[in-house]
Amino acid sequence: SGPESFPLLEQTTMGELVTQTPRLLIVKEGAPLRINCTYEYGGYPNLFWYTQHLDGGSLQFLLREEPQENIQKRKDGFFAAHLKEEKSFHLQKESSDLSDSADYFCSFSAQW
Numbered sequence: 001s002g003p004e005s006f007p008l009l010e011q012t013t014m015g016e017l018v019t020q021t022p023r024l025l026i027v028k029e030g031a032p033l034r035i036n037c038t039y040e041y042g043g044y045p046n047l048f049w050y051t052q053h054l055d056g057g058s059l060q061f062l063l064r065e066e067p068q069e070n071i072q073k074r075k076d077g078f079f080a081a082h083l084k085e086e087k088s089f090h091l092q093k094e095s096s097d098l099s100d101s102a103d104y105f106c107s108f109s110a111q112w
Contacts, residue, residue, distance in 0.1 A: 018039045030096065032095065039106075041087070045108035049104060052105070063080060065082045078092070
């Protein structure tokens with residue numbers, strides 16, 4: 001089967017910068033994937049990943065950081081780890097599926 005497309009966008013939340021790279025990721029089915037997310041924020045953020053399928057529709061929650069867990073995992077194989085020293089929360093999957101083709105959005109909110 002052909003390659004999958006994972007188009008990405010940069011987005012800003014609450015006046016702080018969130019950067020995703022690469023902006024476009026093409027991965028063959030079954031290959032691992034990684035979408036980088038770094039942020040600039042002086043406090044401790046709540047971190048999230050959302051997805052939107054390429055045919056449109058609303059944003060769907062994918063995963064969030066859980067402070068008591070080192071790595072956030074989902075049953076569909078996506079996972080992310082908050083590396084505080086690097087200010088990163090990269091989305092990863094060991095084996096991609098064709099159904100993973102979507103827009104992915106990293107976001108955060110400040111803890112008050």
